[in-house]
Amino acid sequence: MFGLEISSVPVILPGLETVLQADFKQMQWIMNAYTIACTTIMMATGTLADRFGRRRVFIISILAFGITSLICGMAQDVAVLIASRFLQGLAGGAMLIAQVAILSHQFQEGRERSKAFGVWGIVFGVGLGFGPIIGGMILAVSNWQWVFLVHVLIAVVTLLLVFVGVTESRDPQARKLDSMGIVTLSLAVFGLAYFITQGPTLGFDSPQSLGVLAATLISFALFLYAEKTHPHPMFDFSVFKIRNFSGALMGSIGMNFSFWPFMIYLPIYFQSGLGYDPVMAGLALLAYTLPTLVFPPVGERLALRYRPGIVIPCGLFTIGLGFMLMKFGSSLEHASWLTMLPGCLVAGIGLGITNTPVTNSTTGSVDSSRAGMASGIDMSARMISLAINIALMGLILSQAVYTQLKQLLPGYVDSTHLRALAESVAAGSTFISPTLNAVLPSTAMHDALTHGFGILMLYGGISVWLLAAISVFIFAPAKRVLATN
The missing domain is CATH 4.10.860 (DNA Excision Repair, Uvrb; Chain A)
Structure with a gap:
């Protein structure tokens, strides 16, 4: 559910601009309300799950996710949808933290643990990988509401699986919230x-x-x-002294400085920049998301053989390489999903290699009784960096479009109107007022959008490379100690 929710909703965002009259900032808040709510609840969930029982908290969060998904699907106004997305994010964040804590406690041995987290990565990847096409197909055969309503049905199935297969666990040392x-x-x-x-x-x-x-x-x-x-x-800063924990945390932040926030904006490029319908855009996005389904077990095996201190920075570097390839593919004269394909695949492979070693390393570097706290810090780092970068990528995209339009209209003095136009273009709109239509080239809107996405891909690539370098620096002293011993 959590993976599907991340990757299916972005596909419907361009359509919400028309259906719910949502502007660019509101589209950002439809996603950011969810991520900020996840951040709000995650650390509380880690403590509550350790104290009152991880299985119990997991069951409550699944029920809440199903109910709030129903509310999202019934929303008829963008403000109501944003508010209900916040409630859904509270439930989703609690659900994810309880889930990782349960896995960490229930599978503690090395190979058994690696296998469990490998399967977890595959299941998470199923939601992520097929989310774009599921969202596009739902739009084609029904309406956007079912992108949320489908979670009501999945929640029922999930509850049945929890009752059958999850044992209760708690931390006897857990204290006050x-x-x-x-x-x-x-x-x-x-x-x-x-x-x-x-x-x-x-x-x-x-x-x-x-x-x-x-x-x-x-x-x-x-x-x-x-x-x-x-x-x-809730943040025990002493765990940051553990180099495996801190180095892996850079992996969490790196993925959410690049891959995940760009997921929000990539459907806009496919639909408005390349002219694809939602179904075709969903199919094109599969190249970006499907590697996250295939490569988590590969990442775990590599981590067992070469250690997370090597695999995690290499995975981040691969994500950055994918972004640079996407930038190159989007800058070609006849850009299409084929020119974007190599970059999408490489970025997805990098994410698949990085994700489960990061999760396993952060929770595995502390005592199992503190799994809730460790997973809470890990997931909070992910959601905080995701929330900030959804906003930051939106700012970079709209500012790049604004700068491009300003160059095409050097004498245009109404900067407020021009900035509003840039945000509309960044959201995927191709409408031009009659006044501007008379002075702008016919391809101006498309060229400005393409330029903006090129800058966005460059930002994603450079930022994740910088975080890969920081991760190497954090892991490196541990290597020197091992070499000395």
Whole structure:
């Protein structure tokens, strides 16, 4: 369910601009409400699952995910959909954390654990891999609501599987919930995402934007204070001294600086940049997502043979290489899904190699009784970086389109209208007002969108390469110690 929810919803976003009259920022918030809610609940879930039982929390979260998916499917207004997506994100984040904690406790031996997480990666990849085409086919035969309503049916099946196969477990050392840490971290993430998303409209140097930024910094400072003073913090900073944990965490962040946030915008490129319908766009996206289904077991075997300190940075580098190939493919004169295919495949392979070794390393580098806390930090790092980069990629895309349009209209003085046009183009719209239609070249909108996506792919590639280098640096001292011994 969690994988399918990530990859099927982006396919319907271009259509929501027309159906629900959603603008570019609202489309961003349809995704970011979900990711910020995941971040809000994840650390609380880790503690609650350790304390009250991972199976119990898992069952509650599955029920909540089914109910909130029903609410999303019934939404008739974009504001209602954003609010219900936040509720769905709360349930989804709780569901994912409880799931990883259960796997970590129920499968503790080396090969058994690797096999379990390999299967987990495959199942997660099934949702991710087939999500785009499922979303496109749902749009073709029915309506966008069923992209959410399908989870109601899957939730029923999942509950039956949990009752049959999951044993209860808890951490006898679990303590009181870190409420202040949860609230302050959530406010900091929301504030930063809001600052990035709304900054172009409000003005980054406006009193409103500066006030949001100040509140964000204060919230983050309070979070650090809360974690240092709480007797049982949700972020136990001592685990960052474990190099395997910290190096793997760079892998979590790297995937969500590149692969996952770009998933939100790639359907726009396929539909508006290359002119494909939702079904064809979903088929084209399979090259991006299907490798995440095939390669998690390969990543686990490589990690067992060569250690995560080698596999994780190499996986991140491969993702970056895929982004550079996608940029090259999109810049060709007759760009199509075929020119994008090599880059999509390579990026997906890199993600498949990286994902399960990261998850296994973060939870496996601490005692099994602290699996909930470790998985909570890992998944929170993923969701925080994802939420920030959904907003940041949206800003980069719209700013690149705006810059391109401004070059085509050097004498156009209404920057507010031009920025609104750039955001509309970034969202996939091809409508031009009659006034601008008379002065813009016929291909201006398409060229601006293609230019914007080229900059976005460059950002994704460079950022994940930088994080791969940081991961190597963190892992490297451990190698030197082993060599000395």
